[in-house]
Amino acid sequence: MNPRVKGFFHDGTNTVSYVVAEADGPACAIVDPVLDYDPKAGRTATAAADAILAYVRAGNLKVEWILETHAHADHLSAGSYLKEKLGSRIGVGANIVAVQSVFKDLYHLEPSFPADGSQFDRLFEDEARFKLGGLEGRVLWTPGHTPACVTYIFGDAAFVGDTLFMPDFGTARVDFPGGDASVLYDSIHRILALPDETRLFMCHDYGPNGRDYAWETTVAKQRAENIHVGANRSREEFIGFRTERDACLSMPELLLPSIQVNIRAGALPEEESNGISYLKIPLNAV
Known part of the structure; x- marks a missing residue:
């Protein structure tokens, strides 16, 4: 059974969140939801999550899962907010x-x-299976960008997180802690071993060269x-290119x-005695 998929593009972070649902039923999952955050004012908002x-x-959909492809470095997750509203479980790769x-x-x-991952409701191991109504979800461990990256597969639809971008933009960076170009190459080829017609859904797009x-x-x-990685690019070529390019990339703003x-x-950090929650910025440590 192949699912219905609805994407929600978040302009502030170029992130795409998804609702993936049974073709003819109410069961669905939300993938990679975004919590709006203004870094200048230190304020959060829920407009993007509320649209979902x-x-x-x-x-009249029933959200059974909120799924994170990894611990994102370019946007705050709305997973906790949506769980509070919907009562859904939050899942992530076990290497979180x-x-x-x-x-x-x-x-x-x-x-x-x-x-220990106890902040999440389920830690998915490689090749884990789980139900989404009449759909079966399958989890592929696809590290390289981060150690915890996973791809979620439902029927002919796969949600690849940051592992891949659209063909004209390429692949994920590997300069975060635990990132590895060789591991990423292998992960990408796990995805590319899926059937040709498998629909791949990206977590980000940046409209290179002015395209929509x-x-x-x-x-x-x-x-x-x-x-x-297309046209049979070799492992050695990919590792050399990815490593050299990532050495020149700036850190994501968020x-x-x-x-x-x-x-x-x-979830935001616990409020302190004055009723305010604080984010920490480590100085001269990264």
Whole structure:
């Protein structure tokens, strides 16, 4: 059974969130939801998540899962907000614990923050299966961008997170903690081993060369046309290119605010005695 997919593009972070639903039923999942965040004012808002809520409610859909492809470094997750509204479970790749361990030390989080993934409702191992109404979800561990990256597959639809971009934009950077170009190459080729007609849904698009934003392609198109790995580009060529290019990339603007929220499944840090929640910015540490 092949699912219905609705994308929601977030202008502020060029992120695409998704609702993936049964073809003829109410069960659905939300993939990579965004919490609006203004870094200048330090304010959060829920307009993007509320648009997803409105779509779900208008279609009488039942959200069984909120799925994170990884701990994002370029936007805050709305997972916790949507769980509160919907009662849904939040799932993420099991290797989120490795990401939590690194950033727990960087942010000097108190011992009360366990780096064991317990902030999430399910930690998916490689090749895990789970139900979404009449659909079966399958999880592929696709690290390289981060150690925790996974791809979710429902029928002919796969949600690849940041592992791949549209063919004219290429592939994920590997200069974050635990990133590895060789590992990313192998992960991409796990995705490209899916059937040619598999629909691939990107987590971001930036409209290179002025084209309209787009976020859906196929395995066949990626295999033939992806500017970084298409046309049988070798492992050695990819590793050399990716490593050299990433050495010149600047840090994402929202990395330091977002990671400390996203390793908490989208929950903000606990309020302090004055009723205010604070994000930490480690100085001269990255």
